[in-house]
Amino acid sequence: MLLREKMQGTAFSNAEQQLVDFILQNPEKLPHLTVQQLAQANFVHPSTLIRVAKKLGFNGWVSLKEAYLQEVHYLNDHFQTIDANLPFTASDGITTIAQKMAALEISTIEDTLALVDHDHLNQAKQLLLSCDPIKIFGSNANRLISQDFALKMNRISKQVSHCIPGEEAYEASCLATTGCGLLISYTGENQALLKIAKILQERQIPIITITSIGNNHLSQLATCPLRLTTRERLYSKIGNFSINKSICYLLDLLYACVFAENYTHNLNSLIEIGAAVDKRQTSLAIIAENTVETKLQYQDSFTPN
Structure with missing residues (x-):
């Protein structure tokens, strides 16, 4: 609220x-x-x-x-020239729609960035670095959005997974006390997630929340609350454009902060694994790989003078 x-x-x-x-x-x-x-x-x-x-x-x-x-x-601030609920009209042509959708995404990221609190972001980074495993709880839609985050984190050896639908309370109750819960809810009033948060809180397991601004109940239970751009109504809209983009930005930001903590090791590890398992071919020089030269380039970039 x-x-x-x-x-x-x-x-x-x-x-x-x-x-x-x-x-x-x-x-x-x-x-x-x-x-x-x-x-x-x-x-x-x-x-x-x-x-x-x-x-x-x-x-x-x-x-x-x-x-x-x-x-x-x-x-x-922000969203002065575009409506997050109705970013385009029935009379707009496809070029206008393309321009308005681009403006909406830019406004959403700027709006979300304005909500980022340095101390909370740093606290979330430290929790993700120190906790193992990390379990994501959210609605079906938010689970789909956060799959890319889990994939990227797993590739740098951070164990991140989604709870099985219908098993949320059981998984929260069985989560290792060394773990961390990442709960995603736009309203912050989702009763199922509030139940999960209370289980985790009672077991003294840290909770990172991604939710709307205001004093909602989920953020009150959080160890570390992160805020989403809060511009969309619940259902009187074309789509969850700004909500989804805001969640993606925050999850990418969390991954980037964790990655940067051990930048050189993580980057070289990704390059080595990619060279071993990614056998895709391309006719475009701009995206072609030269694995040896690339690795040496990054090693040289971070070698102290």
Whole structure:
């Protein structure tokens, strides 16, 4: 749930509601008003700000203001020229559709990048490096998207697998305590995944979540929450374009961070394995391989002077 939605759905006193209405209608004024000025503008006592903040789950007014302004900034940034739900219209030709779909993907990645928190990303990287095995839990659609992530991770000797459909609770209950759960849910309110998260939490197994912004229940159970671009409605849309692209970007980012931890070894290992098992032929020089020269090139690139 977004903070502004929580404000709209929380029961306040008349004085508190007057303050909340002002906050919702005038976010651009908040950075420039002191507690006293904001209270005077709404004819309330300064303590009203603290009561509102605590009803919304914050320790004080400053933390509420910071969280609300961050949310407003996110919602007002990116996606200014394209609708994630209806990125093209019935009258658009194929060239226009191609351009709009490209714009949607670019906006999605920029939007997702803006949500990446350095500390959470680093924590997720450390968990993926130190935990074994890594088990992915998600809906059927998200399971398909994350298969490429599992494949790439397995190729650098990180044991990543998907749970068997219908066996999620059993697999969470049997997952080694040295392992880690990676849970993917757009809403963060999927009841089956919440059950999995609680099982993992009770067994003290770390949880990485990929979910929407806002204080959803799944992110509350996470050891390390990562945020998806949050622009699409549940079903009034053409397709899960921005959701899927955002998940792909975050999973590629996690893989890249893990790969970079042992860059030279991982790269040379992939080249050696590829040379041994990939026997595809090509008539294009630009994609043809020269395995010996390639390996020497990368070795030379990382040899200290």
